[in-house]
Every structure is written in C-alpha cells, then in structure tokens.
Amino acid sequence: RDIPDFINQIEDGLLAEIRERIELITAAQLPDLYHNIDELEPAPGSVELLRYLAANRDLIGALLGPGGDQAFIKRIIDTAREAVVPRAQTGILGLALGTFFDYYVTYVVSAEVGLIQRWFERGLTESPEAMARIMTVIAFVRPGDLYGQPIDINVPEYGLKLLNLQLEDAADTVATVESNN
Template sequence: MSSEQAITCGIAKSDRRSLRSQHLLRQALADEINAGHDLTSVTVAALTDRAGLTRRTFYTHYRDIPDFIDRVEAGILDELRERITGIAAADLPSLYRNIDALEPAPGSVELLAYLKRDGAVIGALLGPHGDASFVQRIQAIARETVADRMKTGIFPGVLGTFFDFYLSYVVAAEVGVVQRWFAGGLAESPETMARIMTVIAFVRPGDLYGQPIDINVPAYGMKLLNLQREEQKGNTHE
C-alpha cells in the first residue's frame, strides 16, 4: 500500500469512527431524555457513560452540551426543511387526484420515513421531556416553507390576519399529529401516516357527523376585515 493510500484509508477509518461516536452520542441523548431527564440536567458524563465513550471523544466534536444539542437539532431541521419544501411544491389538483386514488401527498412518505428512521432522537426531542423550542423551530420552518405557496390563488381579501391564524392552525395541527404518532410508538407505517395526513387537513368537523358545512372563505374573510375596520374606527373615536 502506498503512503497516499494509507493516508486515505486512515482518514476513512477516522471518519467512520467519528460518525459512529456521534451516532452513539445521539442515541445516548435520546435514552437520557426518555429516562425522564430534562435537557438542562443532561451532562457530558451521563452521555459518554451511556454511549461507552470517553469525555475526550465528546469534546473532540462538541464544546459542551448546549453545542451538542444545537448541532443535533440543526441537522434535523435541515433535513426537515428539504423534505417539507418537496411537499409544499404540490398543487391542489395533484393533491385531489392523490386523495381520490388513496395516495399520499408527493414527498410526504419521504418526510415521515426520515422521521421514523431517526425516530429515537427526534421522538425524544418532541416528547414531554424534550425541547419545546425545537417544536417551535419546526413549526417556524414549516410556516416559512409553505406560506408563499399557500397564498397562491387565494382571494386577496382573506390574506392578513385571517390567513396568518389559518396557517398557524394548519402547521400546529400537522406537528401535533406527528407528535401523537411518536407518542404511539410509531406503530403506523410512514405510508399509512402519509395517507392520513394528506386527507386530514381537508376534513371538517361536520364531515364526521354527516353535517358538512360549506364556507365561502373569501366572503367570510371580507366580513372579518370590515368588522376589524369598524372596531378600529370605534377605538379611534373613543
């Protein structure tokens, strides 16, 4: 083996060891959280003991626990952003066709498969002892990613406050469904969950009781806008 080949081989082995160490630390973090430890109480010693690694190995990769958690979460968020972008690219006609064919929204299976594949640490972070700010950051990414796409074709009068709350409602609901999936131990397959989540956004409460309601959203939005203007005028005259 030449010296160049030896160097390349050594780098490859080093990279594999590094990836293995980081994987073990991620799993250790999930185990700590699932054991009921709050993130603020997680220590380097506890992580390395669980992972079977030395503290020196930890500090080779991370400055401290906050740095470790930030980088773990940042990596997950990058993966989510990429996959949510793919889902947001779908238009309503394609979604309607998929629902008729009992098919999930384009890209949704890939997103949920990733969540399940990295489910140990993601589920722990989303759980009751996880990171509430992580959930908020996921929601923020979802809002940013789909906001412009969802506005396409909407009557201008319903934009503004009405649309802002609607988008918050949709994003929070979808994230809540994912959290419920994790709480149930990811029992359903990504394919099944993708089909459920594709349809669930279109279900209205009355649909479940045979009493559907048709709302003219643009007209309703204009009524709300007019009421808001009247309230503002009243406040001005006081």
C-alpha cells in the same frame, strides 16, 4: 463549543433536513392532492418526510415527546410555516389573505405537527406510508364531514367580514383613547 451549542447544531441539522422534505410536499398542486386522495395515495413528499422522522425516531421522539423541547417544537412549526406560506399564497384569493390566512396557516401547520407528535406517542405504530395517507386526507376534512353535515363557508367573504370587523374595532379603540384624553 459547549453542550447548548452542540444541541443547537443538531437541531439546526434536523430542521434543515425536515424543511427540505416539507418543500417537496409544498410543491404539490391542489389537483394533484385531490387525485392522490381519490386514489388513497399520500401527498407527494409526505412519505419521505415521515420516513426521515421514523429513521431518526430516538432523537426526534425525545424532542417532540411529552418531556420534549417546546422551543424545538416551535422551531419546527416556524420552519414549516416559512416553507408553506409562499406556496400557500400562490393562486389564493386576495380576500383570504391577512389575519385570517395567518391564523389558518398556523392552525394547519400546528395540527400537522400535533399529528406527528401523536404518531410518536403511539410508538409509530402506523407505517410512514399509512400515516402519510392519514395526514393527506385529514388536511381536507371539515368537522361537519365526520357527522355527514358538511359546513360550507365562503372563506373570502368571511375573511373580508373579519377584516372589516378588525378595522371597526381599531377605529373604536382609537375613538375610546381620544375620548379618554
């Protein structure tokens, strides 16, 4: 109908293609990913996603780049979250769900989009295969690992403590409001 509608249709098409490829990645099981990392192989489906992005580099690069469309970047993150969350919740410890899980998924998806943005900024110098290998491993690197000092966190325990702190904060807020009335 008009230019905004045209842009929206292009973005919708890109997002549908991207989501299909993300769903291939989310189908992987953790043991498969560990095996792929041991064998220096990319996560299943990741090469296909990166090849698609590279094949459409002019359009996607313009949308993701420094002068790109922040609303489109948000839509990519939201699309990836929608594809990842149901799979990520499969088999997860119940204590890790809730606020902690929500922020965790946001962190991971945003980080992956950031890596893709950086890849585009660097002119796609790494092949889709090399970049897929990098992204597969980075998803499992903890900051302490880079310094030979891995940080072991009991995530379910931490999630439960966080939930309890949130409940205490909420109770404190209610008590403060009631005392001010």
